Amino acid sequence: MAGNRKQIEFAKKLLEISIEDGEVNPERVSAILEELKKNPPAKYPKVLRAYLKLVKKEIKKYTAVLEHSGAISDKAILELGKELFEIYGRRIHVTTKSSEELIAGVRVSVGDDVYENSIISRMQPLRSISL
Amino acid sequence: MSSVVEQIQSEINKLTTNTQKSNVGVITSLADGVANVEGLSGVMFNEMVEFPNNVFGIALNLEEDEVGVVVMGDMSRLKEGDEVKRTEKLLSVPVGKALLGRVTDALGAPLDGKGPINSEETYAVERIAPGIIPRKSVDQPLQTGIMAIDAMIPIGRGQRELIIGDRATGKTTIAIDTIINQSNMNKQGEKSGDPDFRPVYSIYVAIGQKNSNIMRTLKVLEAAGAMDYTVLVTAPAADNPANQYLAPYSGTAMGEWFMENGMDALIIYDDLSKHAVAYRQMSLILKRPSGREAYPGDVFYLHSRLLERSARLNQDSGGGSLTALPIIETQGGDPSAYIPTNVISITDGQVFLDADLFNQGVRPAVSVGTSVSRVGSAAQIKAYKKVAGKVKLQLAQFRELAAFSQFESDLDAKTKSQLETGKRTVEIFKQPASSPIPVEIQTTVLWILQNGFLDDVDVKDMVDATRSIIEYFETRGEAVAAKILSTKSLGDEVVAELKSASEDWKRSFSNS
Missing domain, CATH: 1.20.150.20 (ATP synthase alpha/beta chain, C-terminal domain)
Known part of the structure; x- marks a missing residue:
């Protein structure tokens, strides 16, 4: 880990310049990749891997994944976006994903935070007791 | 009409919504009892985290990108990519009189097959030691029942007296005899009906010991009828280093309950050398920088923050006490090694056991010249002092x-x-x-x-x-x-x- 420190620091700087208005800008990322290809830094693959990891993490911060079992209306998605804006103080992009394992209900993941109201989460305490 | 129904239904839904928020992470690597977790951005130092399959861990390394978690259960049930959840709870153990007579693991879970521990309270394992204001000087004796110690190196309630010596010189025997003596005195005191009598409850913490030795200790205490006033906290050699690291802190939390509720308690740490070794192992696998003898830089703090929790409180704070008898094993009778000198400087004196005396048949093999009690003589009864x-x-x-x-x-x-x-x-x-x-x-x-x-x-x-x-x-x-x-x-x-x-x-x- 200590050997990668320089590459991580460099990747962090790349991430900084990739961000515009609080979000990762695809055009800036393309420009950075072009530039890196022309003038590759030392341990280029490591830098790229670290950059990818940081970009993914950054995108996760303003992207909500709404997992649901059953139908979900556009209105609900819009309401969720508003609610998340209240919580995080920034615009959160909501993407949806159907997940039958929830049985019924929803799970919203934003970064490391998970908001869940589903049958499976309610059954979790019962599962712990039975273990 | 239907819109009215929807409106009411929506209000009901708002009231009954039971959304659970959790902060999660993902295991990125797993080795030697340590899981590196990506995520868990809000986790606290020393917080319990929950892995799948009812396995728990403690967050000990909080880094910029990941969290080092020491796993306290069966690691074979975990794999890379598993989700880890915050519990938002610091590690806690049950406390109270319900623990007396019980044998528990480092987390306070019963191991004796006598059913659950009916304790109403829990204390955090890591707690701040009492400050200066609630403390009081040691002024009440804690008789060990061992004449060589009570006469020459007297111990008072609230004191920290180190028992130090080579292997097989009778260190554990002194500790067990002290517990037995407290039990005998408690029985005698309760029988006398003296309203001023203050029983001493004992906590014996076995760290990194063989299970057979722990069993032998338990049998001795049971045979002497001492278990009625004793709690046994065990983290045997087969246990993972995290449990061995935590056991003394758990035992202290149990002892603090007695102290903070105006009672007197005695805690034995058998032994802190193995505790330091377990901590060293954990620190090395957490990739913390190592220092002298490969111990991490905070190995002094490891023991000072533990032993500072033993104290005698003044009347305003309930007048309770927690006396600590830590045990340290020396190599070749050398007390100048790293861990022994650390603990000697933290404690209020030491009982040094000499292997030569032991082999000459002088048992307990107390070396008078190198043993000292810095505060205990103030607690000796007048007749005995004379x-x-x-x-x-x-x-x-x-x-x-x-x-x-x-x-x-x-x-x-x-x-x-x-x-x-x-x-x-x-x-x-x-x-x-x-x-x-x-x-x-x-x-x-x-x-x-x-x-x-x-x-x-x-x-x-x-x-x-x-x-x-x-x-x-x-x-x-x-x-x-x-x-x-x-x-x-x-x-x-x-x-x-x-x-x-x-x-x-x-x-x-x-x-x-």
Whole structure:
């Protein structure tokens, strides 16, 4: 880990310049990749891997994944976006994903935070007791 | 109409919504009892985190990109990519009297098959030690029942007295005898109905020991009926280093409950050398920088923050106490190694056990010259202080003179007499394991020694004579012993009775 420190620091700087208005800008990322290809830094693959990891993490911060079992209306998605804006103080992009394992209900993941109201989460305490 | 129904339904939904928020992470690597977790951005230091399959861990390394979690369960049930959840709880253990008589693991879960522990309260394992204001000087004795210690290195309630020595020199025996003596005194005190009597509850923390040794300790305590007042916290050698690291803190939290509720407790850490080794192992696999002997830089703090939690509180804070007897194992009798010097400097004194003395048959093998109690003498009862005051000096002088004993014929009368007294004192302090002597009987034995009743007894017969004195004062001379215990001083009346009883004992001993 200590050997990668320089590459991580460099990747962090790349991430900084990739961000515009609080979000990762695809055009800036393309420009950075072009530039890196022309003038590759030392341990280029490591830098790229670290950059990818940081970009993914950054995108996760303003992207909500709404997992649901059953139908979900556009209105609900819009309401969720508003609610998340209240919580995080920034615009959160909501993407949806159907997940039958929830049985019924929803799970919203934003970064490391998970908001869940589903049958499976309610059954979790019962599962712990039975273990 | 339907919109009205929807509206009401929506209001009901708002009320019954039961959304659970959690902060999660993902295991990125897993090795040697440590899981590196990406995520868990809000996790606290020392917070319990939950892995799948009911496995828990503690977050110990909070880094920029990941969290180092020490796993406290079966690692084989985890894999890379598993989700880890925050519990938002610091590690806690059950506390209270419901733990007495129980054997628990480092997390306070019962191991004795006696069912769940019905404890109503829990205490965080890591707590801040009492500050300066609620503390009070040590002023009440904690009798170990071991004459060599009670006479020369007295311990007070709230003191931290280190028991240090090589392997197999009787360190654990001293600790167990002390627990047994507390139990005997508790039973006696409860029987007497004395409203001022303060029982001492014991917590024995076994760290990195063999299961067979723990079992033996349990059997000894059960046989002596001491488990009624004792809690056994175990993190055996087969346990993971995280549990061995946590066990002393868990035991201390259990002891603190007694202290904070105005009661007295005694805690034994057996032993802190293995505790430091477990912490070193954990720190190395967490990739923390290592220092001297590969221990991490905060190994002093590891023990200082643990032992500082033992204290004597003033009346405003309930007047409770927690006495600590940490044990340290030395290598080749060298107390100047890293961990021993650390713990020596933290504690209020040490009982040093000498392997040579042990092999010579002097048991307990207390080395008088290197043992010290910095605060305990203030807690000795008056009667005992009177008879034991000079013993330590006499015995230390004897040890110095003992080197010349082979030239005995050339020595002056004073030196010869000092050697004779010294030999007798050494014999008097020999005491078998698991047979603590009550303080009033110890007082009589030392009084008899100091008043010349044993001068004509052969050195080789001294052990028999001591046993005979103990038996006499537990039976025929019981009234005198009881008087010493109740008055706690040697007034003229008590001395007269003691003298008469000693003469009676001497007659019966000479005839036998």
